[in-house]
Amino acid sequence: MPSNAGPSIDTITEGGRVTQVGEGQEADENAPPIMTFGAPIAGDVLAERYELVEHINNDSAGRLLWRGVDVVLRRPVAVVLRYPGGDSATEMLQAAVAASRVIHPNLVGVYDAIDEGERAYVVREWVDGQSLREIVAAGALDPARATAVGNAVASALAAVHATGMVHGNVHPGTIMISDDGRVVLADARTDGADSQASDIRAVGGVLYFALTGHWPHAEVPLHGATAGHGRAATPDAVRGPEGALAAPRQVRAGVPAYLDDLTMDLLDGSLPPPPSDVLAAELARLDVPADEHFLESNGPLRFTAETGDEPSPLAAAGGRKFAVGIASLLAVALVGLLIGISVLRGDGDSDRNPTTAANPSPTATAGEDPSDPPAAEPPTITAAKIIDPDSGDRAEVRDAEKVFDGSVDEGWETQTYKGHPDFGRIKRGMGVWLDLGEPRTLTSLQVQLSARGASARLFTGTNEHPSSNAGDNALFEEYEQNPIGPAKEDAGTTMTFDAFDADTEYQYLLVWLTELPPSDGGYKVGIQEIKVS
Numbered sequence: 001m002p003s004n005a006g007p008s009i010d011t012i013t014e015g016g017r018v019t020q021v022g023e024g025q026e027a028d029e030n031a032p033p034i035m036t037f038g039a040p041i042a043g044d045v046l047a048e049r050y051e052l053v054e055h056i057n058n059d060s061a062g063r064l065l066w067r068g069v070d071v072v073l074r075r076p077v078a079v080v081l082r083y084p085g086g087d088s089a090t091e092m093l094q095a096a097v098a099a100s101r102v103i104h105p106n107l108v109g110v111y112d113a114i115d116e117g118e119r120a121y122v123v124r125e126w127v128d129g130q131s132l133r134e135i136v137a138a139g140a141l142d143p144a145r146a147t148a149v150g151n152a153v154a155s156a157l158a159a160v161h162a163t164g165m166v167h168g169n170v171h172p173g174t175i176m177i178s179d180d181g182r183v184v185l186a187d188a189r190t191d192g193a194d195s196q197a198s199d200i201r202a203v204g205g206v207l208y209f210a211l212t213g214h215w216p217h218a219e220v221p222l223h224g225a226t227a228g229h230g231r232a233a234t235p236d237a238v239r240g241p242e243g244a245l246a247a248p249r250q251v252r253a254g255v256p257a258y259l260d261d262l263t264m265d266l267l268d269g270s271l272p273p274p275p276s277d278v279l280a281a282e283l284a285r286l287d288v289p290a291d292e293h294f295l296e297s298n299g300p301l302r303f304t305a306e307t308g309d310e311p312s313p314l315a316a317a318g319g320r321k322f323a324v325g326i327a328s329l330l331a332v333a334l335v336g337l338l339i340g341i342s343v344l345r346g347d348g349d350s351d352r353n354p355t356t357a358a359n360p361s362p363t364a365t366a367g368e369d370p371s372d373p374p375a376a377e378p379p380t381i382t383a384a385k386i387i388d389p390d391s392g393d394r395a396e397v398r399d400a401e402k403v404f405d406g407s408v409d410e411g412w413e414t415q416t417y418k419g420h421p422d423f424g425r426i427k428r429g430m431g432v433w434l435d436l437g438e439p440r441t442l443t444s445l446q447v448q449l450s451a452r453g454a455s456a457r458l459f460t461g462t463n464e465h466p467s468s469n470a471g472d473n474a475l476f477e478e479y480e481q482n483p484i485g486p487a488k489e490d491a492g493t494t495m496t497f498d499a500f501d502a503d504t505e506y507q508y509l510l511v512w513l514t515e516l517p518p519s520d521g522g523y524k525v526g527i528q529e530i531k532v533s
Contacts, residue, residue, distance in 0.1 A: 039064065040081065045071065047114055050079055050123055063092075067126060070111070073426065074418050075393075076126035077111060085120030096122040099188050102163055103468055106156035108176065108186040109393035124186075125393055129178035132206070136172060136213050140252060143259050144287075146210035149175065151283035152183035154203050158277040160188070161196050168194035170202035172209050182398065200273040204266025211248040211255055216267055258286065379532045380404075382437035386412065387510065389473035390427040397467065403432055403530045408448050413526030414516060421453075421515040421523045431512035432527060433475065435464075439505035444498040444533050450526030451493060453517030458484040458497040459510040479510045 044052045049072050056065040064081040082089045096113035103109075109125035132149060135141075141149065153175060160167050167188045174187040208216045245267065249260045262282070265271055273279070381404040386397040399412040412432070417424035445458060459479035465471040485499025500506065511530065516523035 089120035104159035132175040133172035154280035379440040383435040411528035416522040455515035
């Protein structure tokens with residue numbers, strides 16, 4: 001690293017803000033002047049590590065946005081430069097450090113922050129994609145996609161808020177959607193101007209924008225070259241004669257009532273918003289495929305001003321009252337209907353066979369003792385997560401649920417590693433942690449891979465660990481002490497482990513990849529499905 005390099009990401013301790021490449025509004029005639037003399041050029045290497053490849057744009061806050069590559073780890077990065085460094089760049093660098101402390105699949109990863117005096121720069125995850133602002137400019141999202149975006153943003157905020165921090169800059173310009181569909185939130189501001197409650201209300205604004213293409217906050221315009229928040233000009237929301245905001249369903253046909261209600265409740269300043277984790281859970285419940293919207297009849301999270309009613313436990317936890325009365329009545333009615341059908345069927349049977357009706361008895365198959373206990377349910381995977389203790393960006397820890405969704409058409413896959421099949425010799429490996437829900441005896445575990453040639457081991461343990469680098473490292477160090485045996489050789493893409501102890505029950509397992517097959521000019525593999533029996 002150059003001798004004049006200032007503090008790195010590990011030595012700065014305050015908060016601030018940064019910008020993700022591609023999300024910011026490009027500089028216009030009102031933007032601060034951009035330094036041209038001594039500005040970097042393609043091919044420059046910063047801190048003897050980050051090579052600048054392509055100048056993307058200059059944002060409205062006077063920062064130079066570049067696509068680069070980390071020549072040590074051989075991965076693409078975004079480099080945000082500011083001239084000069086020193087005091088003028090303190091806020092940007094401080095925010096990078098604050099953001100780097102929160103690791104979540106829906107938050108953009110921050111790798112490094114360096115002050116060299118004449119310039120300062122932040123090195124961040126490169127996201128191939130567009131901002132939500134850019135995507136909606138081509139047309140409002142359908143309700144299912146809007147819900148998925150809201151769910152991702154609320155989940156990211158829940159991770160930020162769990163640390164006691166505030167994002168402070170949630171809007172369509174700071175929400176990036178990658179080409180593979182990942183939604184990430186960037187450009188946090190921790191200057192004390194916002195609160196966790198305002199973060200949550202902003203999710204309502206994002207939902208409104210995604211559903212209608214209009215921004216609902218007239219007092220906070222979605223533009224501003226001098227603000228430097230990446231806010232591009234967007235039509236204001238439709239309003240009535242007295243300035244009342246039109247609901248999404250009044251602007252656009254086809255918006256479900258549950259999503260309309262939730263959005264308007266979040267935008268209602270007279271109602272205290274729920275905690276971010278409660279909102280994330282509600283949006284996750286609603287974020288289901290279009291052909292599975294059986295949840296619509298249950299209604300969304302609803303909340304009202306305080307009344308004298310006794311709150312439910314859920315309302316007490318979230319500071320809300322959940323409007324579930326109608327859903328409860330429907331559920332009771334459905335149970336009653338099923339009971340009625342059962343009784344009617346019983347009456348019909350009595351008409352045809354009075355003896356059977358008067359003396360009911362269980363039906364037994366020939367040779368079967370009715371007193372035998374029912375057969376045990378086969379073991380199933382109830383949860384999974386990706387274990388990646390040697391990565392700083394946590395970019396590969398999403399999509400774990402796809403390894404046990406019953407479909408081999410899509411799964412989880414590693415990134416492409418260069419040079420060597422053992423993860424480019426920069427990792428001990430990666431794995432998938434499995435939870436069977438309860439201790440079970442097992443005979444085999446099958447792993448369906450996307451290609452032949454991978455190597456893996458199977459371990460077991462007794463403890464869960466948090467999803468973080470430290471947690472993954474602790475989990476691996478515990479589980480590697482308990483191997484279950486090598487995989488059977490298979491000529492195809494199925495890897496089978498069957499060295500389970502018949503007298504031992506297992507709940508937690510770790511499928512640990514050690515070598516990857518050749519793919520895409522490097523080495524990678526996908527795990528399409530895992531089954532236990």
